[in-house]
Amino acid sequence: MSTTVKIFKSINPFTQTVIAEHEVLSNSELGQKLKLSEFAFKNWRNSTFQERAEKMKKLAEILKADKEKLGLLITNEMGKILPEAISEVEKSAGNCDFYAENAEKMLKDEYYDTPFKSMSVYDPMGAVFAIMPWNYPFWQVLRYAAPAIMAGNVTLLKHAPNVVGCAKAIEKAFLEAGFPEGVFQQINIDIPQVESVIASDVVSGVTLTGSEMAGSSVAALAGKYIKKSVMELGGSDAFIILNDADLEKAAAVAVKSRMLNAGQACICAKRFIVTEKVADEFAALFADKVKVLQQGNPLQQGIHLGPLGRIDLAEKLSYQLENSLKQGAELVTGGERDHCNFQPTLVDFVDCNNIVFKEETFGPLATIIRAKDENNAIEIANNHRYGLASAIWTEDRERASILARKIEAGNVFVNSLVRSDSRIPFGGIKKSGYGRELSEIGIKEFVNMKSVIIE
Template sequence: MITTNNPFNNKDIETYKLHTESEVQEIIDKGANAFKDWKMKTIGDRTDMLNKVSQLLLERKQEYAELMTKEMGKPISQSIAEIEKCSAVCDFYVKNAAYFLADELIKTDAKESFISYDPSGTILAIMPWNYPFWQVMRFAAPTLTAGNTAILKHASNTTGCALAMERLFIDAGYPEGCFQTVLIGHEDIETIIAHESVAGVTLTGSEKAGRSIAALAGKHLKKSVMELGGNNACIILEDAKLEKHIDTIVMARMQNAGQSCIAAKRFIVVDAIYDEFIEAFKKRVAEIKKGDPMEMDTEIGVMARKDLVEGLEKQVEDSIKKSAKVTYGYNNDGNYFEPTILEDVKPGMPAFDEELFGPVAAIIRVADKQEAIETATHSKFGLGTMIFTKDLEAARKLISDIPDGAFFINDMVKSDPQLPFGGTKASGYGRELSQEGILEFVNKKTVYIKK
């Protein structure tokens, strides 16, 4: 059984039965049978249905946003924005899928040769709770439009969102079996991955989960995409325009109560601007409005579960034991984790080495730009780095020095349907969104025709 719980008031929302072994098999079979017909649909047919999904998302955005906020505590204004972003990614692929999937002609000594992008089959998506609609939609929109079918294994605490998304695709006219939600425990995931009709698996989640699922995919020779955690660096150089960018810098850490893989987690500040930065950062953090996540003016709500609060507290305490100092916040109450600033953070502390998945900003003082870059890249993760500076040309020269999946200048790292999204090192592999995302789960088939 799965019982969802509202982390703001700790009231149970609904209880769901897990699928039985035979029901899981039926879901897999439905996906395989649907694929036979779905792959034969024209791209125009598929994008017509995706366009309907986009429309329904906007029509139902208040309903979906409230469900999201109840299940995982996101402020309602951010939940609404998430649904709107889901609609936008649908619109992007409605407009561009035909171009992305068109045969690519290659000139050879053949009469005709080209690359055909054929769908692979049923894809299993294992998704997290922190962006319960967006994480799913940025996978589903391109993957289904490429001609695949999908099975969603969502986080248990957002089961209502998972089932709402299944209904969304049905209501948009997708054939039965195209998009299905499966309610199972982690121990049953291999059953799906191992099935001959399942062509691949994508996971968004922790490094630990990624290693486990990637190992299963490798064991069964299935294509996989892993979008994992990060401890993104936010570099503040001495010429940064703090008065212009401080809201963005703070939001980069505190949005979604800091529960984001691409959040700024390590603030690397050069000595010349350190005092000015800390003053401005604390002032803006103090202005963040906490409260009932159902209120439109609430900027930070509760964390999604009590165990997440406890895990984050342990990481902070372990960092304090190693000489980090709390200089703001850390007065927690239930599932509410007060925005917290840690200074004197150094390598060897959890606040530097690990992913802190919550509203804790780790501040690191460095001497100059060179030390800032060295410190930023001193990480097992490689999801994204951001840098704030007036000197754009100097910043551009640093692009090759950052081995991450993203490098943002004067803005926070974020996902955009038009741009590929993913990481390096312990942050995973493969890409979502853009043309790269729609080509992850297709067979890039060489076709060679000679007289």
């Protein structure tokens, strides 16, 4: 009796051609992967920081040396323009260097002022199971994997089905860098197999970057099996422009913040909240800059954004746009779609009841919401179930620091593009998830902070 093997297909979103097919692991093969993780952890946890750092630095060198080839792989699998893809590989390599250089001091023993000797030590936990998305197929992975592995953990990666080629390339780079087999494994599994991985005694922690729905399901499983988890979920970031903002600069950054990676990022600005006094001027500047953007072949020079990653994503964005217009929003520019190719789009006069306000829009669709004043702008920004990141634009930096504390988000940037940085904690609140990645906080998410008291 033959058994049907499920296949994941990598489809070039611009050409809609199948570029690779990948078999899903059988349950037996998955079991072997888990056993390999268990064996690898027993040895890796006893390695020194110096040994780990040497391999992590080597990994960074491999990524930098192969950035053009790896960037092309990213572009072909998920569609971002080639310069952005290469930049993503470079950023991932930089994160490897950062943790190679800083992990040991981040995890050094901490002593307390007590009459007896007391300290905290940081032990690795085991295997970290990661479920990662397709939109930043290298950065999202190295963002969690570099600190987790430098802490002495091992990891199992379930990547998105449309970027399995990227997952395999990352695993290959780890092995080339000298990491023992099993320290980093990509596991090509289907959704029904996820619970068995989380349930396994081999797995000590779970991290997911993805949608609110996926996060809710995986977090519930992590809770069911009492596993530490970190969730980095959806976002509908507010980009607040106050009366005294530098409107020209704000508009230029606004376009980049919304259209980078074809608008497919949790920290892309999505709600542009502008005080009434400057709303018309900002809207005109913003529209002029959106209109000149070129969407098309991501391998072609002069193209500002490529296609969306999958056809279903493009269809959903079209649905959201059509309904927003029925609900009273006004189309300023764009709105056309051809398969995965979605024209850069701007809509104005959006209110808090509109679908493009209430839902995350994952693509090159920008919305302008007009606020009465500063206080109303903050109120509108906080009137959302997501709380990942926000930006405030004003020349009064002291006032901005006060307003930043009123924003309900995990990150607030003043007069700047919202972005992630290895040195700074990253994560959200509300339905945007919990836990933090990056910085010293990120490496301590998947360690056992063990108190040691010696009388």
